[in-house]
Amino acid sequence: MKAAVMYQRGELPQYVDFPEPTVHNEDEVxxxxxxxxxxxxxxxxASGKHYSSEVLKENGRVIGGDGVCLLEDGTRVYGMxxxxxxxxxxxxxxxxxxxxxxxxxxxxxxxxPNAVIGAAMGLKFKAKIQPxxxxxxxxxxxxxxxxxxxxxxxxxxxxxxATGRNEQSLQDLLSLGADEVISIKLDEEAFIxxxxxxxxxxxxxxxxxxxxxxxxxxxxTSLMGNGSFTHKTRFVSxxxxxxxxxxxxAATLRSVDLQLTGxxxxxxxxxxxxxxxxxxxxxxxxxSSEGKLKVQTVAHxxxxxxxxxxxxxxDGKRLVVVI
Numbered sequence: 001m002k003a004a005v006m007y008q009r010g011e012l013p014q015y016v017d018f019p020e021p022t023v024h025n026e027d028e029v030x031x032x033x034x035x036x037x038x039x040x041x042x043x044x045x046a047s048g049k050h051y052s053s054e055v056l057k058e059n060g061r062v063i064g065g066d067g068v069c070l071l072e073d074g075t076r077v078y079g080m081x082x083x084x085x086x087x088x089x090x091x092x093x094x095x096x097x098x099x100x101x102x103x104x105x106x107x108x109x110x111x112x113p114n115a116v117i118g119a120a121m122g123l124k125f126k127a128k129i130q131p132x133x134x135x136x137x138x139x140x141x142x143x144x145x146x147x148x149x150x151x152x153x154x155x156x157x158x159x160x161x162a163t164g165r166n167e168q169s170l171q172d173l174l175s176l177g178a179d180e181v182i183s184i185k186l187d188e189e190a191f192i193x194x195x196x197x198x199x200x201x202x203x204x205x206x207x208x209x210x211x212x213x214x215x216x217x218x219x220x221t222s223l224m225g226n227g228s229f230t231h232k233t234r235f236v237s238x239x240x241x242x243x244x245x246x247x248x249x250a251a252t253l254r255s256v257d258l259q260l261t262g263x264x265x266x267x268x269x270x271x272x273x274x275x276x277x278x279x280x281x282x283x284x285x286x287x288s289s290e291g292k293l294k295v296q297t298v299a300h301x302x303x304x305x306x307x308x309x310x311x312x313x314x315d316g317k318r319l320v321v322v323i
Contacts, residue, residue: 001017001018001019001020001087001088001089002015002016002017002018002087002088002302002303003015003016003017003018003062003084003086003087003088003302004062004063004064004084004086004087004302004305004321005018005060005061005062005063005084006060006061006063007060012305012306012309012310013063013086013305013306013309014060014305014306015302015303015304015305015306016060018060018062018087020089021062021082021083021087021089021090021091022091023091024082024091026094027093027094027095028082028091028092028093028094029071029072029091029092029094029097030072030089030090030091031069031070031071031072031077031079031089031090031091031092032069032070032088032089033067033068033069033085033086033087033088033089033090033323034067034068034069034070034076034106034110034322034323035067035068035106035107035109035110035299035320035321035322035323036064036066036067036068036085036086036110036320036321036323037066037067037110037111037114037297037318037319037320037321038064038308038309038319038320038321039114039318040239040241041065041114042063042064042065043309061084062083062084062085062086062087062090063084063086064081064084064085064086064087064321065080065081065084065085066078066079066080066081066085066110066113066114067079067081067085067086067090067110068100068106068109068110069085069090069092075099076099076100076106077097077098077099077100078097078098078100078109078110078113078281078285079092079093079096079097079098080092080093080096081093086302086305086321086323087302087323088302088323095277096277097277098277098281098282098285099282100285101285101286101289102289103289103290104285104288104289106320106322107297107299107320107322108288108295108297109285109288110297110320111143111295111297111318111320112147112284112285112288112293112295113281114144115143115144115146115147115148115295115318116147116151116280116281116284117276118144118147118148118210118238118239118263119144119145119147119148119151119152119208119238120151120276120280120284121263121268121272121276121280122148122208122236122238122263123135123148123151123152123155123206123208123236124155124280125263125268125272126234126236126261126262126263126267127205127206127208127234127236128234129152129155129156129157129205129206130156130205131155131156131157131158132156132157132158133156133157133158133205133206134157134158134159134160134161134198134202134203134204134205134206135152135157135159135160135161135204135205135206135207135208136160136161136162136163136195136198136204136206136207136208136219137149137152137160137161137162137163137178137207137208137210138163138184138207138208138209138210138211138215138216138219139163139164139184139209139210139211139215139239139241139242140162140163140164140170140173140178140181140210141162141164141165141166141169141170141173141316142164142169142210142241142316143295143296143316143317143318144210144238144239145162145164145173145210145316146169146172146173146176146294146295146316147293147295148208148210149162149173149176149177149178150176150177150293150294151284151293152177152206152208153177154287154292154293157206158202159179159180159202160177160178160179160180161178161179161180161181161182161198161204162178162180162181162182163181163182163183163184163211163215164181164183164184165183165184165185166314166315166316167183168315169315169316170183172315172316176294180198182194182195184211184215188218191218192218192221192222195218195219195222195223196222199222199223199231203231204223204231204233205231205232205233205234206233206234206235206236207219207233207234207235207236208236208238209235209236209237209238209239210238210239210241211239211240211241211242212237212239212240212241212242212243212244212246213240213241213242213243213244213245213246214242214243214246215242216237216242216246217246217247217248219235220235220246220248220249220252220258221249221252223235223252223256223258224249224251224252224255224256225255225256226255227255230255230256230257231257232257232258232259233256233257233258233259234259234261235258235259235260235261236261236262236263237260237261237262237263238262238263238264295318296315296316296317296318297317297318297319297320298313298317298318298319298320299320299321299322300319300320300321300322301321301322301323302321302322302323305321308321
């Protein structure tokens with residue numbers, strides 16, 4: 001079969017012939033792959049930079065962690081791979097399969113899950129979002145951030161504030177449900193001042209953070225109390241696009257009712273992962289098929305993988321490889 005194979009970390013994946021994967025136990029099933037999204041997560045695991053990365057095999061490894069595929073009976077599903085997914089065939093986990101609505105395109109179905117995982121899991125399980133909450137999404141101009149804005153509104157957020165760098169994408173967010181947008185290109189004083197004004201006026205209940213780094217430091221500074229009673233804020237770290245480390249003042253932790261947590265692989269108990277496949281993903285796939293959860297994708301063929309790997313897809317779109 002043809003597949004995208006990486007032989008050494010740091011090199012581009014190659015479009016080559018590779019042995020078909022085999023089913024090793026009754027918990028796996030062989031499928032024909034239809035579409036796979038290329039995400040920061042895939043690049044991070046393939047390069048060894050993500051904390052969940054595996055050691056590359058001597059004879060190379062097919063990359064790609066999940067995608068849209070066909071079961072033996074022709075049923076179209078989303079599945080998480082046992083073997084690499086950027087190939088004509090793959091093995092997937094039987095208990096991590098979601099049947100797809102007919103109206104949902106292969107490209108949209110392949111692109112959605114990573115964003116839903118990066119948005120809904122943090123909002124629903126870590127932040128425990130409630131109807132009427134005020135939600136700040138830091139780094140909302142990317143694909144996952146755009147999905148997070150829409151899901152926050154769907155879950156009942158009264159007000160969604162979105163931050164980001166791309167000015168056009170920030171304006172687009174206003175049509176996707178954001179009530180206010182703030183550019184992170186503002187100087188530090190102006191950025192913190194605006195967040196303090198919002199927090200004083202509305203009380204920020206939830207922060208979903210895709211950037212971390214200095215932007216997270218500024219947000220936490222804006223929440224700092226002065227010794228009076230404070231509003232509880234649930235701060236959920238999902239990504240670290242602006243840096244992996246921050247400086248956090250102990251005074252901030254002591255002066256505000258703050259819940260600081262993370263949402264990612266290893267942070268969810270088994271029951272929440274089961275609900276992801278039985279409840280969350282099916283619901284979001286259905287919303288998207290009805291046009292109520294909007295995404296934008298850029299589709300390319302598998303044989304272009306070497307040129308696609310470092311392709312810059314801007315304005316909140318997701319790159320999808322159609323097989």
